Amino acid sequence: MIALTDDQLLRYARNILLPEVDVIGQATLLASHVAVIGVGGLGSPVIQYLAAAGVGHLSLVDDDVVEVTNLQRQIIHDTSQIGIAKVASAQAFIRRLNPEVQVSINAEALTSANGAAILQDVDLVVIGTDNFASRYLANTFCQQLQIPLVSGAAIGTSGQVSSFDFARQATPCFECLYPKGQDEQLSCASAGVLGPVVGTIGSIMALEVIKILLHIGQPLFGRLLTWDARVMDWQTFNYGRAKNCPCCTETPL
Template sequence: MIALTDDQLLRYARNILLPEVDVSGQATLLASHVAVIGVGGLGSPVIQYLAAAGVGHLSLIDDDRVEATNLQRQVIHDTSQLGVSKVASARDFVQRLNPEVRVTVHAQRLTPDNCMALLQDVDLVVIGTDNFASRYLANALCQQQQIPLVTGAAIGTSGQVSSFDFAHQATPCFECLYPKGQEEQLSCATAGVLGPVVGTIGSIMAMEVIKILVHLGQPLFGRLLTWDARVMDWQTFNYGRAKNCPCCTETPL
């Protein structure tokens, strides 16, 4: 277990005061390596809260650059970063917020050729990109390597979150929940989204990451949490492993 310095004990005191976290849980966070795929509306609060909580190493994966249309919801970027790669902008934000967090940036999209290299040696993957090809790739690799996965999505005034525990072979995967060929084609660029919606969903994703890393409470394994912001309605749906899921039978990459 990592021995915390006096500065760390002070900085993370509110985490440590929680019996479910304590010094040992904080040490686990400091020793953890999390990959964040998508550094936009959902990735922004994920990165904010994981860096603030003291997750020791963040790998950020995104091939986009900051545009003016992003600033309405992607709150780790600002006007001074227009035209800068999102991963570089996010790294600058993390360094200002918590300089002791190590940040590795990959200004590229997840592909079959690079996914193994980009996600090696990580303890958990969290994905908030609207690119379904990247989601399926991350799902297959995480299942193969038994890496926990947290996924979220938001559009318009609604969002959803689920998590996957690939340490157990019978667990459902992302493709069980969203079979290929049935994925939603809408995106924030075409349908719009309110900033607080991605902020709320991204914060829940960050909470799921922390819960899984420190074994706190009951993560959303086998459960889909949905939110309709218009009426402030939350619902949770249970789901199981799909009998004919190709990823669960072959785990292709």
């Protein structure tokens, strides 16, 4: 276990006061390595809260650059960073917030060619991209490597979150929940989204990450949490492993 310094005991005091966390849990966070795929609207609150909580190593994956249209919701970026890589902008934000967090940046999309290298030695993957291809790919890698996966999505005034525990046998995967060919192709760029919606969903994703890393509470394994912000309606749906899911039965990439 990592021995916390006096500065760390002070910085993370409000975490440590929680009996579910304590010094041991905080040391676990400091020793954890999380990959964040997508450094946009959902990735912004995920990165903020994981860096603030003291997750020791964050690997950021995104091939996009900061644009003015991002600034309405992607709150780790600002006007001065328009035109630079989102992962570089996010790295600068993390250094200002919590300099002791190690940051690895990958200014590229997750692919079948680079996924194994990017996810090497990662304890958990959290994804908030706005395309299903990257989600299916992350799902496949996480299943093969037995890495937990947290997935969130938001569009318009609604959002959803679910988590996947690939260390357990017969656990459902992302493709069990969303079979290929049944996914929608909507994106924030085409349909719009309110900033606080991605902020709320991203915060829940960050909470799921911390719960899974610390083995506390009841993560959303086999459960889909949905939110309609217009009427403040939260619902949870249970789901299981699909009998003929190709991802669960096929061999590696």
